[in-house]
Each structure stands twice: as C-alpha cells, then as structure tokens.
Amino acid sequence: xxxxxxxxAIALSTLALSASAMTPxxxxxxxxxxxxxxxxxxANLNVKVESFVYTDTDAVDANGLGGGSVSxxxxxxxxxxxxxxxxxxxxxxxQAAGAAGVTNPGTFYNPATGGxxxxxxxxxxxxxxxxxxxxxxxxxIKMGGSNASYGSMAMNQLDLRxxxxxxxxx
Numbered sequence: 001x002x003x004x005x006x007x008x009a010i011a012l013s014t015l016a017l018s019a020s021a022m023t024p025x026x027x028x029x030x031x032x033x034x035x036x037x038x039x040x041x042x043a044n045l046n047v048k049v050e051s052f053v054y055t056d057t058d059a060v061d062a063n064g065l066g067g068g069s070v071s072x073x074x075x076x077x078x079x080x081x082x083x084x085x086x087x088x089x090x091x092x093x094x095q096a097a098g099a100a101g102v103t104n105p106g107t108f109y110n111p112a113t114g115g116x117x118x119x120x121x122x123x124x125x126x127x128x129x130x131x132x133x134x135x136x137x138x139x140x141i142k143m144g145g146s147n148a149s150y151g152s153m154a155m156n157q158l159d160l161r162x163x164x165x166x167x168x169x170x
Contacts, residue, residue: 039085045134049075074139080132081160086119093117093166100164109168117168124162134158 055069088096090111096119097105109117135156140149 040082041085042080042082045078045081047077051075069144071142072138072140073142074137076137076139077134079134079158081122081134083120083122086121088117088119088166090114090116093119093168096164097166109166114168117166120165120167122160122163134160 051071051073052075053069053071093109093114093116094105094111097109105111135154136158137152137154139152141151141153142149
C-alpha cells in the first residue's frame, strides 16, 4: 500500500510540474519571444511539356487559306531551385520592394489597407554546383503540320538567384 501511495504522490507531483509549464503567456510577454522564422524549399525541377503551339488565325487570305502555326515540341525544364518563404510586415514589404527596384508598390499593394505579405525568394547567395542551375530546351520547332524541324533551342544555366515574389490578400 505504501508503494502505491508513493507512486501516486510521484505521479501527481509530475503532473503538477507539467501543468505549470503550460500556463498561458500574455501578449506582452509573447511579443518579447524571438526565434527562427520562415520556411526553406529546395527542388530539383524536371518539367516536361509535350508541345506548345502558336496559331495565327488573323492572317487568312480571300480564299480562307493562311494563318499558319508553329509548334515547339519536347520542351524540358530541369535544374536546381531553392527558395525561402517569409512573412513580411507591410513596412518590410515596401522596403524590400523598393530595394528590388519596384518604383511604386502602392499601385498594386495599398499600404493603408494591406496586411502582411508572403515573400518567396530565391536567395542570391545559394551555392549551386556547375550545371545545376535551370536549363530549358526545346527538341524541335516545326511549322504547321510539317514533320520537318527548323532545329532546336536551349537556354542553359538560367540563374534566378535574387528573384523575389510577393503574395498578399486583398
């Protein structure tokens, strides 16, 4: 019986200690708490598009012929992309937008009524191995319904470091 009483006393004292660790924190105390914020995202992109077709329907002659189209076939985007996600206050956003060269962010974001802003940024200092930046290629460029190709194209080592995107509600 004494063992049970001792075990119950230990359990109750442990419960009391854990309950004291869960006392509410006032807003003023919570505002003094600091820590790491934001989310980081890294991705190795591997995007494939079968084709992109542009058709000109305006250039039709008197016989109803013409127009024409060009198709880009076998489109691929691959490489490394890393991003961070942070929540910016209204003032921090306006400062960041100005530093990024946005001349008047108030034309699309109303600082009087706007709230916090989500910033997605590709860090300028992210270290990438050679050949791991974005690469974009098109296997074939064809005119109309022809199977003959004008050739292919590629954009290699597309560097998006330093790019920022902002999102907010309105």
